[in-house]
Every structure is written in structure tokens, then in C-alpha cells.
Amino acid sequence: MKPSIWVKRIVFIIVLLAIWQGVYMSGYFPAIQFPPPTKVFQALIDGFADGTLVGALLASFKHLLIGLALAITLGTLIGVLLGKSRQADETAGMYLIAMQSIPSIVWVPLAIMLIGLNETAVIFVVVLGGTFVMALNVRTAIHSVPPEFIKAARTMGSKGLPLFFKVEVPASLPYYMSGIRLAWAFSWRALMAGELLSNGPGLGYSLRFAMDFAQMELVIGIIIIVGVIGSVVDQLVFSKLEKKVMRRWGLLK
Template sequence: MKKRSLKATVIQELLFLAAIVVLWQLIYMVGVDGLSIWKAYAMPSPAGVWESFVDLMSDGSLLSAIGYSLLRGAIGYAISLVLGGILGILMNHFGFLHRNLRPLVMGVQTLPSVCWVPFSILWFGLTQTAIVFVVVMGSAFSISIAVDNAINNVPPIYKKAALTMGANQKQIYRKVVFPACLPELIAGMKQGWSFAWRALMSGEVMTTSIGLGQTLITGRNLADINQVMLVMVVIVLVGIFIDQAIFRTVEKRVLRKRGLEN
């Protein structure tokens, strides 16, 4: 029954997406070819996006762009996990930092990632390091806030019980706090990845390095709206794939291990 329901869900989702594509093509045909509401160069179409996909796949440029972007995103995200995790633990452990530093961190997190681009160019030039810097600054603060919130939401009775059993601070964090807040930590990591992936695009558009951001800018420079739209679709699909293949899988495994999901 579960396999049938999963298969039916997949078919339903595919049919829904197919209906959206058909509707999109019809709107394009009516608005561009029929009523001339939009110019062809300003309105993407599914057929045009598909042609751009075939062209970029034939010379391997799209796959290269995806690969380089994923590599930079993974490096920046890994650094963000370390820095954000340490900062979140420190803010939670020390009351002075929680009261004074956390509001500042939350304020900085509201900055759009593109705000860090001038700093990255001035400090690192048009290099790979500059792109990774933008990714880190775009996601580390979000992760630190998520870590702080996750630890705060652990019931205090857990810590008190561990203390009465003779546990020290290190054991409390390792044996009690982190296992208890693991589901919320995973949710925070997932949110951090979304910030990192979005920040990566802001960083890539400023260089000539191969990547999805640069491929998007190339489409803009060529006035190729279909290539621009193709890159936007690829960015969304890669984000969905990472979420479902990695974070959702880990999340389901943790919940199943705790008996919270079948």
C-alpha cells in the first residue's frame, strides 16, 4: 500500500508539473505569437528553455557549472557549519553573549548576501575565496541562531537529571543536549543550506568563474531570456534535490529511530 501511494503521489506531482508547463507554453503562444503583448526576447517559453538546455548540455557547460557551484557551495557550507555551530554554542553557554551578541547576529543575518560582495572583492579579489566568503557570511549566522534556538528548546529537566547523575558540562552537551535537539538542529542545518545556496549565486555573478551564477549572467549579457530562465530552474531543482536526497533522508532516519515516523 505504501509503495502504491508513493507511486500515485509521484505521478500526481509529475502531472501537476506537466500541466504547469503546458499552461506556460499556452500563455507564451497567446501573449507573444497571438496578441503580441510581450516581445519574444523578453518572455521565456518552455520550448525555448528546452533548446537552451540542449545547447548547454551538448557542450557540457551546464554540467560543469552545476559541478563547480556545488563544490563551492559545499565548501562554504561546511565552513559555515563549523563557525556557526561554535558561535551558536558560545551564545547559548555564556549569558553575556546571549544577551548582547545574539541581537547583533540576528541583525546581521537580515542583510542580503549581495551586501558582502563589495567586501569580498576588496579583501580577496575576483577569486574563488571571495565566492566562498560570501557563502559563509550568508549562512553562518543563520546556523548559529538555529543552534542556539535548538539548545534552548531542550527541556531543562534533562540537564538537571544529568547533573544529578554526576555528568559534567562536556558530557551534558555530548550525551544529553545534542541528542535531544538533533531534529531541530537538522532543520537549522537545512535552513543554513538554503541560505548558503542563495548566497552562492550572489557570489558567483561577480566573477568569471564557471558556475550557475556566471551562466545566468552570460544569458543576461546575451539577452537570452531562455538561458536565464533555464539557470533559474536548475538552481531551484538542485536545491530541491539536495533537500530531499540529503536533509530529508537524514531527518526521516532520525525521526524513525525515535519512533516519530513510520
């Protein structure tokens, strides 16, 4: 990336911080509702220094990793089933899209009533958040395998399971990677929804805790952490992986 782009981005954030500081100094909002950037920064430092935010982050990542792994596994199985079987797709494909359209926070009350106010309920919500989007993408991935690949492979004597694993699986990998990236994004959102209503530990729980104790600086601080992690993981891990596969497959120059 060109350095001028980074200059623009840094200038933008400095201007934003300056406006924030200006609004704070105007005294229009009470300080308890509108802390200055420095206080938010301090709250973040304190949170990391005394370990509460570190613990919350670790707990959140634990929920996320377990939930995402399950979502990817389940989503792949459902997606392959719908992608390969026309019967299954005609029967259940539409409902999968319906399930996908349900915001994950809606599952929280159900999870709590079903499982209880604990970490398993949070993981359950994360799984639901990621599974459907994963399944839909895997289904698309399988449908988008170029038919000429399959024809060519068949003329070379491939059929059945070897055809699936040697041709259809690698051919659908680019879409599969997009699926994983989206599953991560949806799971991350679901995780925050689940944790907000849970009784900890976790980043979402810390956020609600900060609200209950009227610590606006920590509320804003945690929102910033959530945003930073969401975008950094996407950019550094999933987008990179996806682009790497697409380039190798010749879909991206």
C-alpha cells in the first residue's frame, strides 16, 4: 500500500479525535456521559494492566474458537449435503436461507432457557451465528464448480468419491474460503450478542458490566477493541487466506 494512503488514514483519525476532544471541552454533554479520548485510553490501559480485559478477551476467544470450529464443521456438512443432493436442496435449501436471515441475538433467550446462563449457551449462539452462512457458502461453492472440470475428470476415468475429493473439493476452495471468512464475521457478531446477555466471562459481559457501573470510558474502550479485533482478524487472517487461494486459482491477478 502506498504511504500516502496511510497518511490520509492517520490524519483522519487525528481529526476525529480532535473533534471528540472539542465536543468534550465544550461541556455540552455531562462528563459522565461523554468522557474525553484520554480517559478512554486510560481505561483501556488500566483494564489491560489489572488483567480484567485480558481475561475477558481470552474467554471470548475461547468461545469464538470452539463455536467457529463447530460452525465450520456443521456448515460444511450441511452445505455439502445440499450442494450434492438435489433432493436435500429442494427440501431444505429455502429454510436454510430463512434461518440465515435470523439475527443471532434472537437465539440468545432461547439458548439461555435451553442451556442456562453459562458459557455453553454463548457457544451455542456462536455456532448458530456461523453455521448457516457457512452452509450457504459451501452449497454455492459446490454448485459453482465449473461443469467442464467434472466432464474433463470423468473422461479421465474419475468418478464417485475420488472425483469429489480430487476435483470438486479443490475446485470449490475459493468459495469455501469466502464462507469461512463470513462465518468468522457472523460468529464474532453472535459472540458479542451472546456475551452481552451472559454472566461472563467475556468481552461482551465486560461491556455490560461497564454499563451497569456507568463507566462510559470502558464502554467506548471495549467497543473499540471489538471493532479493532473484528477488522484486524479479517484483514490479517481471513482476507489474506481468501486472496491467496483466489490468486493461486487464477481468479485474481
